[in-house]
Amino acid sequence: METADLLERCYPGRRAELKRDIFRKALGLFNEQGIEATTIEMIRAECDTSVGAIYHHFGNKEGLVAALFFTALDDQARLRDSYLADAHTAQAGVHALVHSYVDWVDSQPEWARFQYHARFAVTKGPFKDELASRNKTRNKQLLEWLGAQGNELGCFPAELIPSLIVGQADSYCRAWLSGRVKGSPKAYRDMLAEAAWRSLCTTETQ
Amino acid sequence: METADLLERCYPGRRAELKRDIFRKALGLFNEQGIEATTIEMIRAECDTSVGAIYHHFGNKEGLVAALFFTALDDQARLRDSYLADAHTAQAGVHALVHSYVDWVDSQPEWARFQYHARFAVTKGPFKDELASRNKTRNKQLLEWLGAQGNELGCFPAELIPSLIVGQADSYCRAWLSGRVKGSPKAYRDMLAEAAWRSLCTTETQ
DNA sequence: GACGGTTGCAGAATAATATTCTTTAACAGA
DNA sequence: TCTGTTAAAGAATATTATTCTGCAACCGTC
Numbered sequence: 230m231e232t233a234d235l236l237e238r239c240y241p242g243r244r245a246e247l248k249r250d251i252f253r254k255a256l257g258l259f260n261e262q263g264i265e266a267t268t269i270e271m272i273r274a275e276c277d278t279s280v281g282a283i284y285h286h287f288g289n290k291e292g293l294v295a296a297l298f299f300t301a302l303d304d305q306a307r308l309r310d311s312y313l314a315d316a317h318t319a320q321a322g323v324h325a326l327v328h329s330y331v332d333w334v335d336s337q338p339e340w341a342r343f344q345y346h347a348r349f350a351v352t353k354g355p356f357k358d359e360l361a362s363r364n365k366t367r368n369k370q371l372l373e374w375l376g377a378q379g380n381e382l383g384c385f386p387a388e389l390i391p392s393l394i395v396g397q398a399d400s401y402c403r404a405w406l407s408g409r410v411k412g413s414p415k416a417y418r419d420m421l422a423e424a425a426w427r428s429l430c431t432t433e434t435q
Numbered sequence: 436m437e438t439a440d441l442l443e444r445c446y447p448g449r450r451a452e453l454k455r456d457i458f459r460k461a462l463g464l465f466n467e468q469g470i471e472a473t474t475i476e477m478i479r480a481e482c483d484t485s486v487g488a489i490y491h492h493f494g495n496k497e498g499l500v501a502a503l504f505f506t507a508l509d510d511q512a513r514l515r516d517s518y519l520a521d522a523h524t525a526q527a528g529v530h531a532l533v534h535s536y537v538d539w540v541d542s543q544p545e546w547a548r549f550q551y552h553a554r555f556a557v558t559k560g561p562f563k564d565e566l567a568s569r570n571k572t573r574n575k576q577l578l579e580w581l582g583a584q585g586n587e588l589g590c591f592p593a594e595l596i597p598s599l600i601v602g603q604a605d606s607y608c609r610a611w612l613s614g615r616v617k618g619s620p621k622a623y624r625d626m627l628a629e630a631a632w633r634s635l636c637t638t639e640t641q
Numbered sequence: 642g643a644c645g646g647t648t649g650c651a652g653a654a655t656a657a658t659a660t661t662c663t664t665t666a667a668c669a670g671a
Numbered sequence: 672t673c674t675g676t677t678a679a680a681g682a683a684t685a686t687t688a689t690t691c692t693g694c695a696a697c698c699g700t701c
Contacts, residue, residue: 268687352613385626420592425634428631474657476659
């Protein structure tokens, strides 16, 4: 359901029907079998189409992986921005970041799982520069936003702060998506947000 | 240097020379080119050996990846156990966990980088059961150890605790290994350990 | 509503890569 | 020395990714 919405929004229209279907089926296969273990032939068979069509839309296997990856990244960013728009203190910002992270993973587990597993491939491949620049601007915006709230996070190195905020949530989401733990991260969203905030408060009482 | 020691310890003797060399060169190639982008032929050329030798030692490409992965896992566990042996309070335990994690990544960056990237492949492949059982027993031991220190972490769900302890360090180590941040995690080891401990303390003053 | 150009798709042909298999040499113990 | 076991080589094969050529659907324009 959400998957359908996500794809419909990013690649709308009747003429993109096959493209969306390739996205959907490839996502499933990559997650079930692993990225290198799924062959173009498997995707072709699943979509009942031709290899030519797949290469027409995505160039090659790596391009398909990258397209899936950036689609997920964009959707995640959309939710984060919407949460941040309502936050007006540093604490509210930290909560918004953790909550948006957790909620997105909970609502799009398939995309999240893929995102984790494909990051390395994209980091090495021809889209590494795009990924790097996106990461850089995102982190910069984040730190500027936090600074603008007039808070007191100055005692931490800037490059450490993003990890302090989302590290724990990220770790738990990974564990959940790989089946090592059972409880949905959404069930712990407040605990995770408060833990992150506590870890940042060196002096004042939470 | 440390790499040589690690390999010499795990696979000692003159007759394992080629095996160690394959390990070393494959590790480098996997990290530089990515796992699927490095071919058996590249590894063969780098080691100046034959494909037969590689398949003789590791079965197939997946087996080589898994062997590298578990070697890294074992080495990491060895350091963790040595740190934990000296800790006798819950707080000291949390510090030991964060410190051992950070110090290992700092001392074996190549192995750590590979470990991050190969986890998914191993999770899907024929060694998934071994990995799963290792994870399970490790977490169980950890929680039992913490419980035995007579602490007060009962307010958190058990499955959440490991992420709360090492999540932030893990996140920063990933960022460092992929070049997104510059400062070695070792420089922040105390900050990370204290942040983790703070995040766990709901009532008492740090 | 024909027409030129563009995009979407098919599938055989090809290239790159992983894996197997057979053979030979080196070694370790009796 | 003999014997079984392990190490290594490399040609042969199987699998998989990618290319390329041709055809059909579509889209704006006259």
